[in-house]
Amino acid sequence: MPDSITFFGGGNMASAIMGGLARASAPGSIRVQVVDPLAAVGTRWIRDFQAQWHPGVSAAACTSACWVLAVKPQDMATLCAQLHDAAPDQSALVLSVAAGIRLATLARWLGPQHRIVRSMPNTPALIGMGISALYAGPRHEAANSHPNAEDPQARAGAAGLVTGDRRQAQALLQGVGETLWVNHEAQLDAVTAVSGSGPAYVFRFIEALQDAATALGLDPEQARQLVLATLHGATALARTSALPPRVLREQVTSKGGTTAAALAVMDQGDFPGLIRRALEAAASRSVELSQRADTAPGAGPTR
Ligand SMILES: NC(=O)c1ccc[n+]([C@@H]2O[C@H](COP(=O)([O-])OP(=O)(O)OC[C@H]3O[C@@H](n4cnc5c(N)ncnc54)[C@H](OP(=O)(O)O)[C@@H]3O)[C@@H](O)[C@H]2O)c1
Numbered sequence: 690m691p692d693s694i695t696f697f698g699g700g701n702m703a704s705a706i707m708g709g710l711a712r713a714s715a716p717g718s719i720r721v722q723v724v725d726p727l728a729a730v731g732t733r734w735i736r737d738f739q740a741q742w743h744p745g746v747s748a749a750a751c752t753s754a755c756w757v758l759a760v761k762p763q764d765m766a767t768l769c770a771q772l773h774d775a776a777p778d779q780s781a782l783v784l785s786v787a788a789g790i791r792l793a794t795l796a797r798w799l800g801p802q803h804r805i806v807r808s809m810p811n812t813p814a815l816i817g818m819g820i821s822a823l824y825a826g827p828r829h830e831a832a833n834s835h836p837n838a839e840d841p842q843a844r845a846g847a848a849g850l851v852t853g854d855r856r857q858a859q860a861l862l863q864g865v866g867e868t869l870w871v872n873h874e875a876q877l878d879a880v881t882a883v884s885g886s887g888p889a890y891v892f893r894f895i896e897a898l899q900d901a902a903t904a905l906g907l908d909p910e911q912a913r914q915l916v917l918a919t920l921h922g923a924t925a926l927a928r929t930s931a932l933p934p935r936v937l938r939e940q941v942t943s944k945g946g947t948t949a950a951a952l953a954v955m956d957q958g959d960f961p962g963l964i965r966r967a968l969e970a971a972a973s974r975s976v977e978l979s980q981r982a983d984t985a986p987g988a989g990p991t992r
Pocket of ligand 1 (some may be wrong): 701
């Protein structure tokens with residue numbers, strides 16, 4: 690774990706990550722700073738995490754070994770410009786949680802001296818049950834922090850990772866759920882489509898199931914209880930069983946029975962094709978948003 694961290698943006702995701710860190714580390718073992726314009730955010734971080742609050746980016750706020758960039762994607766270029774101006778010579782391990790801002794874009798905006806890790810958490814992180822994908826290039830670490838032509842970070846314009854950076858970046862996110870590394874940055878677009886946007890698909894499915902259940906004569910509270918317990922139980926079964934979901938599905942589908950009748954209707958509507966097209970749309974949108982950020986003016990030396 691880094692011994693000093695500054696969170697830039699102290700909103701939902703930053704608070705969730707810091708909450709996980711606070712649960713996993715000894716009190717006072719990490720020097721925590723937060724930069725956020727909202728005084729209410731500062732008050733909460735001082736009270737909950739004994740953090741030092743800064744209402745704006747300053748050189749003092751940038752002295753930490755690790756920076757967590759947790760503002761909205763549309764605020765990221767401005768934040769990076771402020772960081773570049775406030776601490777032009779500082780080099781940090783930078784963890785970005787912003788969707789759709791590529792490593793090369795971050796390096797261009799921040800300057801080439803930082804070691805950058807991108808991550809894509811999801812909303813269940815807010816209750817410690819998220820899954821976060823991380824990307825820092827293929828799985829090898831530069832022996833030192835000098836730019837290295839073989840290192841994907843160097844190709845992106847960032848400094849190479851040093852030993853321990855991957856472990857530290859991962860440790861930051863482990864308090865809010867599971868983590869996994871991807872080896873290709875383009876895979877983060879797929880991750881965004883699957884787990885980043887995924888909770889919304891599940892909520893949409895819950896809504897549809899609850900509406901259909903009440904249409905069949907159940908009252909809304911009964912519908913809610915049945916639907917949530919069914920999803921929770923089926924998900925837990927899929928996770929713990931050695932059998933693939935297809936076999937689990939077949940085991941509850943008797944020929945000519947009720948489940949078969951329902952699944953036949955789903956198949957008529959090409960349910961798998963619908964899901965595939967939905968995920969393709971999400972992934973394409975993720976690519977478009979990244980490309981838009983790629984071409985936005987930034988703060989770094991190439992401005
Ligand atoms: N929430 C999720 O489930 C989730 C999932 C995956 C990824 N993420 C990523 O996490 C990031 C943060 O999302 P969030 O939901 O936590 O957003 P949020 O709750 O709106 O928090 C962002 C905070 O950053 C502040 N801020 C804006 N510009 C700043 C600056 N230049 N310096 C310091 N602070 C600044 C904002 O203040 P103002 O409100 O005054 O602008 C706000 O308090 C986003 O990039 C998002 O893509 C979130």
